Amino acid sequence: MQPFTLARPASLEEATRLAAAGAMPLAGGTELLNWMRLGIAAPARLADISRLPGLDAIAPLPDGGLSLGALARLNDVAAHPAVRAGYPVLRQAIHKAASAQLRNLATIGGNLLQKTRCAYFRAEESLPCNRRAPGSGCAALHGLNERHAIFGWTEACVATQPSDPAVALAALDAVVVVAGPAGARRIPLGDLHLLPDAAGAAADTALRAGEIIVAIELPGPAPRSAYLKIRERESYEYALVSAAGALVLDGRTIRRARLALGSVAMKPWRLPAAEAALAGLSLDDTAALRAALEPAFAEARPLSHNGYKVPLARNAALRVIGMIAEGHAP
Amino acid sequence: MTPMDPAPLRRDLVRAASLAALAPALPVAAQPAAAPAAAPTLRVNGAVHDLAGLDPRTTLLDWLRERLDLTGAKKGCNEGACGACTVLLDGRRVNACLVLAATLDGRSVTTVEGLARADGTLHPVQQAFIDHDAFQCGYCTPGQVVSAVACITEGHAGSEAEIREWMSGNLCRCAAYPQITAAVQDAAARMARGEA
Amino acid sequence: MNEGLGSPMPRRDGRIKVTGAARFAADVKLPGLLHAALVTAPIARGRLVALDPAPALAVPGVARVLTAADMPRFAAVTTPPMATAVQPMQDDVIRFEGQPVAIVLAATPEAAEAGAARVAARYAADAPLLFSGERAEVPSRESFYVFEEPDLARGDVPAGLAAAAHRVAARYHQPPRHHNPMENSATLAVWEDGRLTLHTAAQWTYGVRYGLAGALGLAPERIRVLAAHTGGGFGAKGYTWPHQLLAAVAAQVTGRPVRLAYTRAQMYTMTGYQPEVAQEVTLGADAAGRLTAVRHASVSNTSLTDDYIEFAHAGSAGMYATPALQLSARMARTSLNIPMAMRAPHEGPGMFALESAMDEMAHALGMDPLDLRLANHADADPSDGRPWSSKKLREAYGEGAALFGWRERPRQAARDGHWILGTGMASCIMTVFRFPASARITLRADGQVVLEAGTQDIGTGTLTIFPQIAAGELGIPIERVTLRHGDTDLPETGGTFGSSSTACVGAAVQDAARKLRARLDGIAALQPASLGAPAEAPEALLRRAGLADLSAEGRYEFGRPFDAAGHAGSHAMRTFGAVFVEVAVDPELGLMRLRRAVGSYSVGRIVNPRTARSQMIGGITWGWGMAAMEASVVDPALGRFLSKNLSGVAIPVNADIPADIRIHFVDEVDPHAGPLGAKGIGEIGAVGVAAAVANAVFHATGRRIRDLPILPEGLLGAGAG
Known part of the structure; x- marks a missing residue:
């Protein structure tokens, strides 16, 4: 790590002021410290926001939803009774993320700001990577891209977004509340992460300079929801593909479906057409469910080594519906 | 969000100029955090240590190992991918390699060196690790032991499967995993019987 | 006399390792x-x-x-x-x-x-220079890494294959993997x-x-x-x-x-890594399943400057009776750092290929895979006909199969929800190495015994085993023995590798203890003793003789009867075993998980069954990593290991390894393996596991996977279901 100074803002306003002046907010630290070690980031100043008062609160919203303070630790979010009862997909996604130790440090707000796990991006040397060194090219495009994107990539960047909670939150239509020098605003979770543009999109998210995530708002509960994470190792590993699903059911009939895939694009990948096609189908009609999902995957654009991700993602989407139908965790 | 979804449309983007217009969970006004009255300190295994003048880059792990000579916590990856540096921070298990020591004013850390009683009596988890041969080279063991203590106190030692999952943040290349699982089960039972 | 041997004594380094006091x-x-x-x-x-x-x-x-x-x-x-x-x-x-x-x-x-x-x-x-089997070369004999013949031929392989009723020919591949x-x-x-x-x-x-x-x-x-x-x-x-x-x-x-x-x-x-290994195995068998020929060729990568080579055929040289053997190992240069021996070298990669091919042959014959192994049991070393120093592989097969329930297993793969359950087995074999060792034992007049040897503690149990041997030989409680180790100021020993420490350093410890006893006996003979008095404690004898302490140095020399690689001399020496696994496959999601395993071994005397069990569980887990996830991939444009960390390279975690792993050792003492009758167990546990897993996947799904590791990409859509 290169030298930096450490500020401890006493208020959110002070924190956003510091951030606008170039300080990087430090919350859980599970990402930022590694960025600094690898040279992905070299901030001259950190603003330790981890103990800003009130920002770790989990509280009901007047409309029946739930507000998750951005500084709430992942394990605390998953353990909260309202999350346990109303948002199993989020609880499962958190429990499938990282390790128990990391989840005690990592915050729900910071987790959404994870950078890609693309091995070229994460190397201890700067390798050809437009996201790390703009203009240096994308080594993964024609390199080892088994774990890379099948949706939404450009020749400049084929990476994926690795957050598990983000996929669950995307399926839940969560909204991210941010505070910044120009005030506060709400960003639908689906708009938080940016797909790469033709130049490689150095920006990961829609956050503007100085903006800090202060809360994540969930709409009303989604008790029929589940998260599926696929990886060769049973635990403590990033996903090859993941799927989050939330259903509204009428008996065995799907009234409303929300589905998001993880590790297939630089953002959680919602399947709007499939969601619409699923409405009205019976949970027991596997062939129809599969047919409803299929068109979404015709749009997939696999890379040289990740063609398997297309059927894998489709099967994951189908399976997560099955998991919800069976009413139990994977 | 996708265009198909009506739900978020209920919420127009807030362009509030004041933070007070935000969701109720947010602080209405800037509240100053408790200002440190004295030099920053950190409690480790019950003893208070001065944090003043610390290089901000120093991680809790390096600080414990190099400054306090508490070398039980190990540096296996220095990126949070192995668990060898696991310590308890205010009673919760964390990777010490991912915490800056200078941010810990007023907090409390327990390392593997702080688990046994002053008279040398081992913590039930430590004893169970010996009884079940739950280590070989011993390098990951301090992290495993601390993690196991937390796993039990968190209530995640209810079954073999639950222990295996909640102990997966600690890699063991000698691969004493089944013995570790058995040790955690055994220690959990001993602690439940009040032998801790 | 050897009351210390065979006792499941808890590790003596337990306290310092669970309290963080052990200094690395x-x-x-x-x-x-x-x-x-x-x-x-x-x-x-x-x-x-x-x-x-x-x-x-x-x-x-x-x-x-x-x-x-x-x-x-x-x-x-x-x-x-x-x-x-x-x-x-x-x-x-x-x-x-x-x-x-x-x-x-x-x-x-x-x-x-x-x-x-x-x-x-x-x-x-x-x-960069990338791995290519087409640039294979014969290693220089000047490198000590080249301790085997790169080529070995016995009998007429083409004739054996021509006469075979069934033939299997297949290529197998594994990527580089790091020790980590x-x-x-x-x-x-x-x-x-x-x-x-x-x-x-x-x-x-x-x-x-x-x-x-x-x-x-x-x-x-x-x-x-x-x-x-x-x-x-x-x-x-x-x-x-x-x-x-x-x-x-x-x-x-x-x-x-x-x-x-x-x-x-x-x-x-x-620090090295296990190299990339490409292998080709060709087997011929008659209608009864008896092998008529075995051909095994391999190429492994090395660096630009060193001749490291993986003798992948080492297992094939000793595993099965066959009239014709043709084995070769080659290396191919790459601009990577030098590879290095990794648990289990040589037989580890090689037995993945041989034991996969044997499963393919069993399938071709319609024969139980275990019966095929039994039909080809080698009663003498197939490479040169020498008798074995000891071998109880038939017992290992039988007792392991009984523990696993192999004979009772469902012939058709069973289902558990989305999971298909398959069973597979493989033989295990390992070369054991020998290095000279010395040790010193000092008995003090206060009754304490200090045991000294330069050997190191890497977790294999030696800190317990050596005092155990000394205490047993001297007939004293182990609590009185202090081991000093890990220091070149102490008597010289070899490395803790090659499954050698217990047999070699242990033998030196035993020799030192016996010499000390002999010296005590000599002193006793010089002291007047009252007739019919109870046996005198050694330290009392020492005091009576006016000595503050008494030392003896013991040695173990190789070449009597085995050389450093353990296979020269009148007898051939190997360790043997069999591993049985049950694996669950979810072909829709490409997932594979280990359900249970049995490892059954013929490895000579076990000095401490408790630490030995842990070592074998570690070996089986190591093999699971090889089968299911481990790969250090090399970027073709950059010519470097892409991920050099534990976040981008998977090794097994606790959740991967079920509690149901049973370890069995056949009761055996190898009379030729040295005075302890122990051969060495550090590596054999990792042998055969990847093949057993691949064979179980075949049983579950009908898909034969010959490229390691077995990832979701390779499992997706496997099986009729």
Whole structure:
């Protein structure tokens, strides 16, 4: 790590002021410290926001939803009774993320700001990577891209977004509340992460300079929801593909479906057409469910080594519906 | 969000100029955090240590190992991918390699060196690790032991499967995993019987 | 007499390891310590054109930057004890990515790391050399890594294949995999009065002494190597690596103690890895399943400069009775760092291929895979016809099969929800190595016994086993035995590798104890004893004779009857076993999980069944990693290991390994294996597992996977379901 100074803002306003002046907010630290070690980031100043008062609160919203303070630790979010009862997909996604130790440090707000796990991006040397060194090219495009994107990539960047909670939150239509020098605003979770543009999109998210995530708002509960994470190792590993699903059911009939895939694009990948096609189908009609999902995957654009991700993602989407139908965790 | 979804449309983007217009969970006004009255300190295994003048880059792990000579916590990856540096921070298990020591004013850390009683009596988890041969080279063991203590106190030692999952943040290349699982089960039972 | 042998004694290093008191190399501190951080080349091949240390020197806390110009010219040393013939920082040639080019020394680790990142270096890169079986070459016999014949032929293989009723010919492949011990290698070096002391992570303290003595031109006696506890080795710490040499030089140049601890990334390029191995196995069998010919050819990658080779056919040379054998091992150069022996070398990769092919043959014959193995049991060494020193593989098959329920297993794969359950088995075989060893035992008049040997603790149980042997021989409680180890000031032993320590150091300990008893008996004979008095405690005898203490040195020499590789002499010596697994496959999601395993072994005497069981469980887990996830992938354009960390390279976690792993040892004492009758068990547990898993996947899904690891990509859509 290169030298930096450490500020401890006493208020959110002070924190956003510091951030606008170039300080990087430090919350859980599970990402930022590694960025600094690898040279992905070299901030001259950190603003330790981890103990800003009130920002770790989990509280009901007047409309029946739930507000998750951005500084709430992942394990605390998953353990909260309202999350346990109303948002199993989020609880499962958190429990499938990282390790128990990391989840005690990592915050729900910071987790959404994870950078890609693309091995070229994460190397201890700067390798050809437009996201790390703009203009240096994308080594993964024609390199080892088994774990890379099948949706939404450009020749400049084929990476994926690795957050598990983000996929669950995307399926839940969560909204991210941010505070910044120009005030506060709400960003639908689906708009938080940016797909790469033709130049490689150095920006990961829609956050503007100085903006800090202060809360994540969930709409009303989604008790029929589940998260599926696929990886060769049973635990403590990033996903090859993941799927989050939330259903509204009428008996065995799907009234409303929300589905998001993880590790297939630089953002959680919602399947709007499939969601619409699923409405009205019976949970027991596997062939129809599969047919409803299929068109979404015709749009997939696999890379040289990740063609398997297309059927894998489709099967994951189908399976997560099955998991919800069976009413139990994977 | 996708265009198909009506739900978020209920919420127009807030362009509030004041933070007070935000969701109720947010602080209405800037509240100053408790200002440190004295030099920053950190409690480790019950003893208070001065944090003043610390290089901000120093991680809790390096600080414990190099400054306090508490070398039980190990540096296996220095990126949070192995668990060898696991310590308890205010009673919760964390990777010490991912915490800056200078941010810990007023907090409390327990390392593997702080688990046994002053008279040398081992913590039930430590004893169970010996009884079940739950280590070989011993390098990951301090992290495993601390993690196991937390796993039990968190209530995640209810079954073999639950222990295996909640102990997966600690890699063991000698691969004493089944013995570790058995040790955690055994220690959990001993602690439940009040032998801790 | 041997009451200590065979007892499941708890580890004597338990307390220090569960309390954090056990000190590993990087845990040692000295006043005035400088922290070293290495600058390494980011290119696979080429030249270092320019290196500017000034930006690093400007970092507060940085004391010194050392480059090749600051290095002495190291003398040539054989490999081993040096790991590689090309020593670091001697010229401007870059031979692999990750090669050290500068050392930054600073008062704190933070400053050293920041300084290393600031060293400005320019390189001229050449195209990397990638693995290709078509560039296979015969290794030079000058390398000590070439301890076997690269070619072995017996009988007429073409005729055997022509006469076969069934033939199987298939290619198998595995990627490079790293040892990844949890402890990164580290060395603390300090010079005092022209004498060098190192605290280091090592599997062979004396080897480090010899390596450094050769390279630095010092008398070995002027180098003391201490390794109290080594945080896992698996072959990564067997020989002398740059951290030891560079720490020694940096301490010499600065006149201060220097600690050089590798980062995890540096472990990937400066401690070796199991190479990429491509294999081809051809089997012929008659209608009854008896093998008519075995052909096994392999190519493994090595570096540009060293001839490391994986003798993948080592298992095939000793496993099955066959009239015709044709075996060959070749290596292919790459611009990667040198590979290295890794648990289990040679037989580990090779038995994946042979035992997969045997399963393919069993399927072709419609025969139970276990029956095929039994039909081809080798009653003598198939490579030269010598008798076995001991072998109870038939018992291992039978007792293992009974424990697993192999004969009762469902012939059709069973289902458990979305999971398909398959069973598979494989034979295990391992060469055991022998190294000379010595040990000293001292009995003091207060009754305490001090056992001394230079050997190291890498977790295999030796800290318990050696005192156990001594206590048993002397007929005293183990609590009275103190072991001093991990120090070249103590009697010389070989490395803790090659499944050798228990048999060799243990034999030296036993010899020392017996000599001590003989000396005690001699003293007793000189002392007047009252007739009919109860046996006198040895320490009482010592006191009565007016002695403060009494010592004896014991030795184990190889060549009687086995050579260093354990297979010359009148008998052939191997360890054997069988591993049975049940694996669950979810073909829709490409998932594979281990449900249960049985390992059943014929390995000679087991000195401590408790530590032995743990070692075998560790081996089976190691094999699961090989089967299911481990791969250090090489980027073809950059010619480097892409991920050099534990976040991008998967090794098994607790959740991968079920509690239901049963270990069984056949009751056996090998009369030719040395005085203990023990052969060595450090590696065989990892052998055969990947094949058993691949065979179980075939049973579950009908899909034969010949490329490791078996990933979701390869399993997706497998099976009728």
